[in-house]
Amino acid sequence: MQISSLFKYVEQLQGTTPWGNLLDTGTGVKSLQWISTLKTDSWSAITASEAMARSSKESFPGTMRAQDRLIVGNWIDNELLKGEQFDTVLVDYLVGAIDGFAPYWQDLVFERLRPLVKGRMYIIGLEPYVPIVAQDEVGQYVGDVGRFRDSCLLMARERPYREYPSDWIIRHLHRADFNVISGKRFPIRFGERFVHAQMNMCKQRIARLQHCGVQANVATAMLEQVNELTERGLKLIAKHNGLPTGNDYVIAAEPKR
Numbered sequence: 001m002q003i004s005s006l007f008k009y010v011e012q013l014q015g016t017t018p019w020g021n022l023l024d025t026g027t028g029v030k031s032l033q034w035i036s037t038l039k040t041d042s043w044s045a046i047t048a049s050e051a052m053a054r055s056s057k058e059s060f061p062g063t064m065r066a067q068d069r070l071i072v073g074n075w076i077d078n079e080l081l082k083g084e085q086f087d088t089v090l091v092d093y094l095v096g097a098i099d100g101f102a103p104y105w106q107d108l109v110f111e112r113l114r115p116l117v118k119g120r121m122y123i124i125g126l127e128p129y130v131p132i133v134a135q136d137e138v139g140q141y142v143g144d145v146g147r148f149r150d151s152c153l154l155m156a157r158e159r160p161y162r163e164y165p166s167d168w169i170i171r172h173l174h175r176a177d178f179n180v181i182s183g184k185r186f187p188i189r190f191g192e193r194f195v196h197a198q199m200n201m202c203k204q205r206i207a208r209l210q211h212c213g214v215q216a217n218v219a220t221a222m223l224e225q226v227n228e229l230t231e232r233g234l235k236l237i238a239k240h241n242g243l244p245t246g247n248d249y250v251i252a253a254e255p256k257r
């Protein structure tokens with residue numbers, strides 16, 4: 001299992017402070033695999049998606065302890081983990097995914113999580129790139145991929161993710177009564193896996209378009225666009241040794257006392 005540099009940075013920020021009881025607010029395969037490597041007293045992992053719960057469980061290394069919980073729930077439900085508190089709270093790519101499960105509710109997420117946080121909260125996210133038209137060819141290409149992918153999702157009657165920038169996160173942390181302890185951006189270098197994964201996602205949606213009132217010739221043209229984007233991506237990867245563009249971020253926050 002490969003631990004991402006973002007999780008390694010969180011470990012560095014945590015230092016010698018015990019993880020204690022840990023809450024993963026938007027769980028998935030990667031965060032749960034990382035959590036399995038930490039010395040926690042217990043962990044609770046939340047997802048709004050049954051499918052995500054299943055895949056996280058299937059990919060979990062080893063066996064869950066009796067005190068560990070994987071719960072399918074939605075943060076808009078005020079009863080979810082009501083009255084509980086956690087020493088460490090992880091918010092790993094949760095905010096960008098909220099639009100799929102609680103649309104237009106992002107501004108309330110940190111207020112909702114605030115009573116659950118006893119010690120440290122770590123927020124990991126992706127700086128938005130879809131609405132930004134970059135000036136360089138790599139940035140422009142990755143933006144084109146994102147815009148095309150979101151178009152496919154919308155035309156297939158699905159909701160795309162909506163990423164939020166780190167300054168938006170910091171503003172909303174302050175509003176929800178958190179002190180921001182640190183924030184750091186991590187430059188991204190996308191590879192072939194990114195291109196193929198995004199294009200596969202597009203192909204699956206295009207296959208469904210005729211059931212969503214889209215004309216067959218539009219779907220055919222969109223498949224041609226998939227080929228063009230794949231070809232352009234692979235050429236750029238060879239030229240630039242990957243696709244260096246955009247940033248992830250890690251923000252650490254604590255409740256104001």
Ligand SMILES: C[S@@+](CC[C@H](N)C(=O)[O-])C[C@H]1O[C@@H](n2cnc3c(N)ncnc32)[C@H](O)[C@@H]1O
Binds near residue numbers: 026097101
């Ligand atoms: C992009 S995935 C997170 C990735 C995950 N941490 C990993 O390492 O693979 C987003 C997660 O947030 C969850 N999520 C989004 N909105 C939610 C909500 N309103 N309530 C609960 N979970 C939510 C999704 O169900 C999913 O589990």
